Amino acid sequence: MKIKYLKQLPLILLLVMSSCQDLEEDPKADLTPGTYFQSQSDLDGAVASMYEKLARDGAWGFTSRMTSYFGSDDLTTDPGLNKADMRDFDRLSGSDGNASLRAQWEGPWKAIYQANNVLDNYEQVNSTEELKLQSAGQAYFMRGMCYYYLVRTFGELPIITTEIDVNDRPPRESISKVYDQIVSDLNMAIETLPPSFEGEPGKADQIAAKAMLSDVYLTMAGWPLNDEPKYALSAKLAKEVMDTGEFSLMGDYLSVFTTNNNSESIFALQYNVDAGLPQRSFGSSAVPLEEEALNGMTGWDDYYSEINFFLNAPDCKRTDDTFYTTFKLLQKPENTFDLVPWDSPRTRVQHPYYKKFRAGLGGDGVNETDTEIISMNPSTNKTLEIIRYPQVLLNYAEASTMSSGGPSSESYAAINQVRSRAGLDDLTTGLSREQFRDSVVYERAYEFAGEFGIRWFDIVRLQLLPQIISERAVENENALSPIAVSDPANYYLAPIPDNEMSRNPEWQQNPGY
């Protein structure tokens, strides 16, 4: 009996052991490098990722993308509430632990990571050379642009142009090396990109790359490289963009901010609320706290203009379109609005706000009349303009002047084109080289007031902090840090976020932080 049972044992064991498990992994639902980058559409998915990563919340989708630019005079924020992150930089006392600052670091790097993925793999795809190069060109543009924002914000950076080992901790390279990389990338973009992508205005094209490189050269001519020969290169590229005739200024300044991909948009990030990709700097973000719409939504009160920046604005239609000076305060339960001037004691902080950022795309931010706010929304479909045509015109005006003895008639024509649309007379003729440059900088401040870092980067490259500090009102502005007032030199650069510093123990933090 025992023997009989024992005989069955090997059978049982055989049955069991024969069903050995296969331990090899097969991620059926995941793309892997082995199964990807075979067709052009694979490559297209990688290219679109660069834009998407940059556009979203936590990157450039929200006002936090300009946290460290609040040191500028066109931006300030509430003295209390929950605005400490922006307020600290407004007071020139930001620090590396600032949570909002991270968007400025993280967004561009995420896009660079995706751009490197495109550039590492585009050649192996089975497609036409032309399409492959167009994909690569966009990656070059994206990488160059992102390094450009990073270097101006944080200074020295590691230069990473291909996939690196997960344990690599590259050192921060000098600012000039970073600019070399930016120039190289944007030149590659110019070489490989078509002049435009028909029907796809969101794609970076050759003109966008030229306009961007023109801006890069202008910055290189200023602080910290002070590479003055770059003025000529800047002017040359700006001229090439102007000569394409592809762009023209919108007749109505305000319509620039209520329409997408209009005639003066050279490069912009695209948004789509329905699909979970909202732009959140238009609408509620720009509305004062005390304003409430009939749909029950109230202002987020994130950013507005310093008082003297507003008071020093030229008297023109553009200024009227830019600033929001009559508040509409909802009276309950009647649901009527009291109209109150910005400096009335009935407003919370007695500052003018931005009008141009309220509406969003056709009123999907704030929908209002002169006397009532019908609805308000923090999420809009409005594009985030990175380069508008007036920037090319003003870059040309400044660079062409600075690269020669003084302004030419073409320099004047460029700035006057912007002034004319703004509702201003032509600029006084006969200005000196520096006078003309200062006029352009002044023009730029108001043409681009509150827009993504443009005013701040002028302050940086021209080292204007002492002037900005002295022109700032003492009353009713956030108090400046006494250390920064006595010597603002350290505050042109933002600190690298502390979490990234701790991952890179060899790095030195920027001085002053």
Add this chain to the structure above:
Amino acid sequence: MKNKILGTRKRSGMMQSLSCTILLCILSISSNLFAQTASNTQQTIKGVVYDENSQPIPGATVIVKGTSKGTATDFDGNYELTITEPDAVLEFSYIGYKTMELPISGQTIIDATMELDVESLKEVVVVGYGTQLKRDVTGATSTVKAEEIVKRPIVQVEQALQGTASGVVVTQNSGQPGQGMSVRIRGANSITGNNEPLYVIDGNIGGNITGLNPNDIESMEILKDASATAIYGSRGANGVVLITTKMGNSGKMQVNFNTWLSKASIPKHLDLMNAYDFATVVNTTNVSTGGSPAFTEEDLTYFQEWGGTDWHKELEQKPLIQNYDLNISGGSPEMRYRVSYNHLDQPGLIVNQYFKKDIFRTNLDLKAGERIDLKINLSALQNKGRNNSYQGDLTDPFSQANIWDPTSPVRNPETGQYIKNSTYGSTGFNPVAQANGQLEDTSSRSINGTGVLVYRITDDLTFTTNNTYNMGSGYNQAFRGLDTDEGNTNGVRATVYSNKSWSFQNSNFLTYKKSIGVHDITLMGLYEQYKYENEWVRANSNNLSTPSLGYYNLGLGASQQTTSGYTSDALQSYMVRVNYAYKNKYLLTSSVRVDGSSHLTDKYSIFPSIALGWNISEENFLKDSEILTTLKLRASYGETGNQAVGAYSTIPRIQTGGPYFYDGVTPSVTTPLGPPVSSDLKWEITKQTDIGLDMAFFYGRLNLAVDVYNKNITDLLYNYQAPFYLGGDSYQRNLGALNNKGLDFSISGNPIDGDAFSWSTNFTMSFNRNKVKDLGGLDNIQVNNIGSAQSGTTYLKVGRPLGEFYGYKFLGTWKSSEAAEAAEYGMQPGDAKYEDVNGDNVYNTDDLMVIGNGSPDFSFGFINDLKYQNFTLSFMFQGTSGNEIYSQTMAYLWGGQGQAKTPTTQEALNMWTPENETNNPAFSNTGKNFINSSRYVYDASYIKLKNISLAYDLPKGLLDKFGLNNMQIYISGQNVFTITDYPGYDPEVNNAQNALTQGLEMGVIPNPRTYTVGFRLGF
């Protein structure tokens, strides 16, 4: 034959008849199965079965030896059997008694007096892949028995472990129904990996305990040291809980019905301002930051009359929780069964929140042949939840209710519509609207079948195969209408998620057990395999053209997106184990397990263990002691793994992102490169040494167990956030080492054990200390924290314990006398003052320091049962000492952070003024209000009366009258009171998702105080 037996039963009620019918049916089936032949000569035998005290034994088994024919005794010990062979032998058996045989020898009345089986009374414990006498166990284990489990109204199995076993720290992290238990056996092993123990249900490794009815549990065995857990290899590092489910007893059918009803409420509320106070504080802060008052005198007068909105009152509810449990059990010597059904209906503490559960289980135990036993356990689970997984964040309605503007009504009195936003208080969405408007409906179903075949090949050699097949499916539906934040700002949207999964486990082992003189040896060899597959699909639909169909028609969305996925796992293992005992005195257990896993590049890892035991009380000098009756010394070493590596972690992957729109309208697919991967990822390995001592005095009247342990964890798995130039996403890597040292202590006994009055007690205590030994060359790692504010409070630092908070040390306010010094910081009197560690007159990240620690010095549980006649009073205290909570909830009450604009706490009425220089900073535009500051760190030591219950058992006389076996009525209270200095809601709750976030709290719904009535009925 059937009629005859039924007809002769005198006491048979309907249920008894029914049970006999079932029994007989089964008997006749099994008779056929085993091809027994029956002759026509019939004879009726009856008698009574008595115990050693001449008391009748109900439920004893009587069978005709060598056949499957048999019966069980009734309540009075009577049995009656019809036999066909006059020379048959009757076999009497009953648990805890020696089986006895009596020949019929022509008699018709045969009474039996059974003898106690002393050996079998020695406790048998489940050790995984077998059982062992408690005497022979060498590992550090604790047991929780069914009696302990049923004492409390338990809705989750983990609750049964709270306070009942030493070395086990159970916290209920959240008061949300169906959520929030965290179980730590001997501290946290893994930094960011899962620290929950491995549950093994009737041999099913990694079994789903949410699918288990607490009333179905016979016992829970907690394996703590590595010699006990190493047999589970790569899954054993966090400790193992072996759960055995109840089996029917052979005998007549028993029916038990248990139910309880609980009324729950949030036991504590924070002191928040009313509308008037709030408005005055808004006015004060407006003025102090250079603005103008927001509210007029008229407003203030109105607020004073009205009082304002109490957001918590609007949001909360006091739910009635209902639990029903019905089980039927019984059987014959050949076949035992237990069938149970459990229904739980648990509404949440805030509106529009619930959890419901139905569990059905059938356990069958068959004697399929002389040498073959079969066990079949089938269970089916269905659960449903609504909004019961708020993550604990600032955006949760419960958090928003703390910071929402009390001057705002819930609804617009004119239109009846919800007020969505308010100017002051919070930028968030109306919490009452959000809680009522959102739907997060989850449902899951699973069917689990375990089949065990035991084949005694010879008397010494047994083959066991244990197979579990599980099928699960989930269907989650979400909807955000216009009365929710997301629906209001981004359009009405709905999501449906569906998954199906299956898993299969096949364990096969041979056990050889032999006693040769003074040598007892057991050898075991195992082959085991496991496979899991999951497929899911998710459909998002945005901007629905109408909200009226909720989540039922996703086709109405203007934009739609579908994603899907697949995951699969496989594990293959081999194990050998040897148990050896010499003279029952010297014990040895050793095992080696080899685990092969699909997740790793190097597939196979080896997990060895060895343990020694010495039964000192068996030595001559103690053998006859009447006082110290058990004394055992144990020592063990073992290695276990933590399988916290997800599938495909070593394969670089391209992800599927949200679409991009080159023209703002037309979607383009995005396929971003995913995070980098570690190509040489390994298991996290825990090497644990344990020394333990078990003592029993006066034959178990007093028991003591002490264990000390030292655990070294190497190759710590960490979900490390890559630098942003590497994409900035987290990826799994091995990183450094961690050490845990600790002591578990338990004392239990029955100090008073009289006939009328008895007292049993159990006190457990656990100490654990840990330290980061190495971080792979890094000095520290900043950890991403809880909640949307990402306060960055936690760092991993070499040489420091886990769970420490870092931040600025709050020193109160700058006083008027310190104006000059404050100015050097750009500050003014009334601003917050912090420790300037490096003295550079700037508060920045260089000034961060340790401001608290979330892990307790020790935790304890104290359980008592006092019995007086038919009354039983049970109570349980549970608590921790020396741990702190960093409460973001408390931080936000002060406003100026995250979505909180202005203060809502009553303490804001006592803010700094030049006249009254308190330490509550005033609002100013020069001050810094760091959220990561010691200002919001509190001592969270506590003692809680976790449970108190008074039960009354109906006396036997009364029971007999109604034909009942037992009936108990009880009332009880849970979380009745808490002694603590913690000013927040509940010192027990926090956002601890892993070892690093322990003690961090953000808007978690506290544990309810509940009052319960229940009864148990058996017949």
